[in-house]
Amino acid sequence: MSSYVLCVDDDINVLNSLERLLMTESVHVLKCTSPFDAISVLEKTPVAVIISDNYMPFMKGLEFLQKARDIQPDSFRILITAYADFDTAIESINKGEVYRFVSKPWNNDDLVNMVHEAVQRYGIAQAMKRADEAALFSLAQAIELKDKYTKGHCDRVAEYATKIASAMELSEEWIKNIRHGSWLHDCGKIGVPESILNFNGPLSAENKKIVEKHSRWGAELAQLAQLPHPIANIITYHHERFDGTGYPSRLRDENIPLEARIVAVADAYDAMTTDRPYRSKIPHEEAYKILSEEKGKAFDPEIIDTFLSILDKRT
Ligand SMILES: [Fe+2]
Numbered sequence: 001m002s003s004y005v006l007c008v009d010d011d012i013n014v015l016n017s018l019e020r021l022l023m024t025e026s027v028h029v030l031k032c033t034s035p036f037d038a039i040s041v042l043e044k045t046p047v048a049v050i051i052s053d054n055y056m057p058f059m060k061g062l063e064f065l066q067k068a069r070d071i072q073p074d075s076f077r078i079l080i081t082a083y084a085d086f087d088t089a090i091e092s093i094n095k096g097e098v099y100r101f102v103s104k105p106w107n108n109d110d111l112v113n114m115v116h117e118a119v120q121r122y123g124i125a126q127a128m129k130r131a132d133e134a135a136l137f138s139l140a141q142a143i144e145l146k147d148k149y150t151k152g153h154c155d156r157v158a159e160y161a162t163k164i165a166s167a168m169e170l171s172e173e174w175i176k177n178i179r180h181g182s183w184l185h186d187c188g189k190i191g192v193p194e195s196i197l198n199f200n201g202p203l204s205a206e207n208k209k210i211v212e213k214h215s216r217w218g219a220e221l222a223q224l225a226q227l228p229h230p231i232a233n234i235i236t237y238h239h240e241r242f243d244g245t246g247y248p249s250r251l252r253d254e255n256i257p258l259e260a261r262i263v264a265v266a267d268a269y270d271a272m273t274t275d276r277p278y279r280s281k282i283p284h285e286e287a288y289k290i291l292s293e294e295k296g297k298a299f300d301p302e303i304i305d306t307f308l309s310i311l312d313k314r315t
């Protein structure tokens with residue numbers, strides 16, 4: 001599945017270097033030296049990301065991006081500005097006209113990461129809109145690839161969480177949302193550097209804080225992609241603890257949405273029973289014991305009872 005990135009700059013050399021930088025197997029770069037040409041491209045082709053220079057003859061980049069938003073509101077718009085445009089850039093972000101801005105001269109790695117993240121975000125949002133489970137699942141797997149120790153994690157979490165939901169006799173709609181939310185629960189990790197995710201050993205307090213930000217970053221993504229509430233809740237609150245000492249909002253008890261409480265249990269069990277860069281997996285019996293000890297502390301007691309009885313039947 002290939003995504004389009006539209007680059008607009010009156011300087012063809014800049015366009016060529018953006019193309020070299022951003023082109024991958026799955027990212028196809030479209031180049032326009034005029035905003036008018038770019039508008040006609042947008043009228044025909046759905047693009048994931050639009051990158052525009054601000055200083056162009058006849059139309060400023062910001063004005064072009066405002067028009068682009070009317071044509072394709074879902075695409076991520078990035079404005080390249082000179083330092084002098086700083087105030088304009090901030091204002092345009094606040095008004096929701098622009099997703100990010102980049103000042104010249106840009107750092108290549110930062111720009112590549114920013115664009116590839118935006119392409120993934122766009123993909124998730126579109127797959128959600130089309131209710132395309134296969135596309136959604138493959139995107140979740142692509143995110144997982146960043147963190148090589150968690151291969152298959154989101155799928156296993158979905159399996160455990162949906163089993164809990166069926167045992168609790170939740171409706172098909174609930175179960176579907178819980179499945180999708182489980183696939184995407186760690187999507188905020190798009191924003192965490194791979195060097196931190198795959199760090200071999202205990203993380204420093206500072207890096208731990210960065211990893212913990214994945215729930216907030218995921219929440220931001222869920223909002224941008226206008227994901228259904230239960231899915232957004234799972235992404236945002238899957239690290240809350242029943243006793244109110246979790247993150248990001250320190251919610252407690254039933255204030256944590258039910259779907260997030262369910263996924264928290266499934267996530268913890270899978271995390272304990274698989275290898276992580278900083279520790280080896282623990283046996284099922286030990287994970288089982290920890291879950292029962294955390295009843296009412298980290299986890300909702302009723303959900304723990306339900307999950308433990310599912311595990312009892314399995315062994
Ligand atoms: Fe997480």
Ligand SMILES: [Fe+2]
Nearest residue numbers: 153185186267
């Ligand atoms: Fe997780």
